Amino acid sequence: MTRGVAAGLLAVLYLTCLLFAPAGALDHLPLGTPLLPPSASHPFGTDDLGRDLLAAVLQGGRTSLTVAATATSVALGVGLIVGLVAGLAPPFLDEIVMRATEIVASLPTLLLAILVASLFGGSTLALALVIGLTRWPVIARLLRIETITVCAQPYLRAAVALGASPAAIVHRHVLPALVPTLAASSGIVFGGAILAEAALAFVGLGDPAVTSWGQMIANGFAMLGLGWWLYTMPALVVVMVAGLVAAATLQTRMLV
Amino acid sequence: MRLSVTALMMTVAVAFWSQSAFPSGGAAVIAVSGDPGHLNPAISTAGPIHAVAGSMFNGLVELDESGSPSPDLAEAWEASGDGLSMTFHLRRGVLWHDGQPFTAEDVKVTFQDLLFRLHARARAGLAPAVSTVEIVDPHTVTFRLKRPHPALLRQLSVTEAPILPAHLFAGRDPTNNPANLRPIGTGPFRFESWRRDDQLVLVRNQAYFKSGLPKLDRIVFRIIPDAAAQVNALVAGEVDMVSRIAPPDAARLRNRGITIIETRAAPGGSNCVMTLGFNLDRPTTGNLALREAFALGIDRAQFLDRVAFGAGRVSDAPIASGIPWAHAPGALSIWPHDPAQANHKLESAGFKRGQDGVRLTLDIVHFPAFARWSELMRAQLAPLGIALRPRMMDPAALSETVFARRDFDLTLISYCQGTDPEIGVRRMVHSSAIGNVPFSNAAGYRSHAVDALFDRAASLLGEAERGDAYRAAQAILARDLPYWWLVETSFLAAWRDTFVGFAPWSGQVAEKAHRLR
Secondary structure, X not given: OOHHHHHHHHHHHHHHHHHHOOOOHHHHOOOOOOOOOOXXXXXXXXXXXXXXXXHHHHHHHHHHHHHHHHHHHHHHHHHXXXXXXXXXXXXXXXXXXXXXXHHHHOOOHHHHHHHHHHHHOOOHHHHHHHHHHHHHHHHHHHHHHHHHHHHOOHHHHHHHHOOOOHHHHHHHHHHHHHHHHHHXXXXXXXXXXXXXXXXXXXXXXXXXXXXXXXXHHHHHHHOOOOOOHHHHHHHHHHHHHHHHHHHHHOOOOOOO | OHHHHHHHHHHHXXXXXXXXXXXXXXXXXXXXXXXXXXXXXXXXOOHHXXXXXXXXXXXXXXXXXXXXXXXXXXXXXXXXXXXXXXEEEEOOOOEOOOOOEOOHHHHHHHXXXXXXXHOHHHHHHOHHHEEEEEEEEOXXXXXXXXXXXXXXXXHOOOOOOOOOOHHHHOOOOHHXXXXXXXXXXXXXXXXXXXXXXXXXXEEEOOOOOOOOOOOOOEEEEEEOOOHHHHHHHHHHOOOOEEOOOOHHHHHHHOOOOEEEEEEOEEOOEEOEEEEEEEOOOOOOOOOHHHHHHHHHHOOHHHHHHHHOOOOEEEOOOOXXXXXXOOOOOOHHXXXXXXXXXXXXXXXXXXXXXXXXXXXXXXXXXXXXXXXXXXXXXXXXXXHHOEEEEEEEOOHHHHHHHHHHOOOOOEEEEXXXXXXXXXXXXXXXXXXXXXXXXXXXXOOOXXXXXXXXXXXXXXXXXXXXXXXXXXXXXXXXXXXXXXXXXXXXXXXXXXXXXXXXXXXXXXXXXXXXXXXXX
8 A cells, every 4th residue: 555545544444433423413414223333334333322333433533533633733842842952953962852852751651641530530632742742752853863964965055055044954954854854753643643552542531522533442442242343443453543643654664 | 310309399398288278269360451559448438448458358238149248247137116226246266367356346446446537438328417426345346327227237248348457447547547558357358469550469358257168268359341351351261250341342252251240239339320400500411401401312222222232221210210119110211212302492593514524522521431422422412402512531630520520411321229319319409419429419409308318217117108208309310300311221240150159240249159060
């Protein structure tokens, strides 16, 4: 599968979630016969309350993908700034920034998220921020190395010799060189964020007012004997999305 | 070689020795849903505390599955002719686990210093009726009552009123007593060890006052917070008994060597009714038309089928059908499921729909365990234009939010009504039960008529006259709707077929249990 196809499928899936599952729509799904196995009319079956599981999965995707997208944006933003600063700054500042980065990298996302969720209640935004604010060090490290590499290139030294301003150099030469790394590392964060959200929701730390994939899997798990589709369907979707993300962003060389 | 022979001989010797030292035997592993925190059942009504501590203590009486009393620490009792006192003759020769004798002093101190002050149900349902607990002689106590109190005996079981040792508790701060962590009781098992959030071990009380009991050598309470994990542990044989399983789990336990029984009672409560409480102090939920719309708009049969999986019945009166002499059959049938009329009520009461079709948003406070109940309620009420915002919290936070700060619109509580309305219904509806006592009158409901009828029912002795007063009160409650009674839920307990004799309705869950093979 080419990267473009995978990215396209992901975008289509996200848009479908947003379009067909507007906020709060889960509560408005009709209550039909509960616990129907997958069939033509209900491709994913129905849940214990009698709702179409496919519609619920789309609703859950809205939450899970939004958390992942927000977390990835935050991580990319912070990671880019820190990586650039460390890569361009004089060695002593680079040293300070990178040691600080290592401290953040040592914070376990899940534990921190559990702490935040139990202190402030399970809010989707808080969850996204915690994931984003603990996952940027990976990106920062990659971008720092990339920046240092670019700065050592002869054409860049030529640009400096020709009198280009630092801002112009960053804009014209450094940033474009970082794009492939940025894209690849965003995949790591995005996939990780989906899994982290699922894990947190699974243990009951998501926002109780909105459903998410992790919550659906947890709920299906609690009904283990009543229908395999209750947990299998949302779990398959999580695995599929994580796979698509990897296909869309990972380059041939292994990162990290 | 010599070493291994010696080891073998020692093993054989130990096996023989242990067989002779413990004649009847075996261990049972019981799942508990949370670390109890402490093990003083007289100062808390929390489930995990009673699940474990119940086996280490006794009440004055024991209650069977239907709530009928029989002797426990008291071997006989008699009421005075005017119903204003009840005298208990205590069993002689009972020893605390530390060897001290059990006397009337223990009973007096437990009631006055612990139960009446800190046990939510005893404080709300028993303390107001009792004027003093008097020591007649070391083996006789008399309860002097302010008014005849027919529910008294049913409030003296190990769950409702466990007796603690006066020699450890008299004159000390009950909440910081070291005996809360290393309890000394009179019960069939005594405390051995406790690893926080992992397991508690109790061992057989060799000096138990009931001859031949208990039959098990030890019980291990394994702390497994997740309900699905508890059931998995049961299927895998890591746990022998789960005192409460969720209805959907019963389905997957069939034909797996597991006994499942359905009861109305469990330690900590019986006749439990999943109840929606309205905060009457708020202008929205204080509005009767809104509450009527809830009563008309909620499809309770769906809750029974889809959330309780049929384990129980739809409430048809404020007092549960498990208290048949007080139950008012059909009292709630004035509110059939009728969403159209619910819509009409909301419209004419001025709750207009906004652009998004939502009339109003209310928050609903409940334990995480009740998530499916609130989710189905959200789905049922959304078409009526009522949006619910769930706020899930643990028991401590819920008590604080609902009963101390009163910061809620709706709350979903499983109110266990007990075996007499005095035990578990008075606290929900009597104006004297409004205030910062967990799981009391959550609605903040005040009605002179209902207060008077409950007071009257409490002062009568015959069940027939008491029932009349309770039925009259239920007619008023059904119209005022401080609560909406959803489903009378049953408890499902499960244990491996290798055991018999567990009593999941009692705090003494394993007193008579034993292993078959």
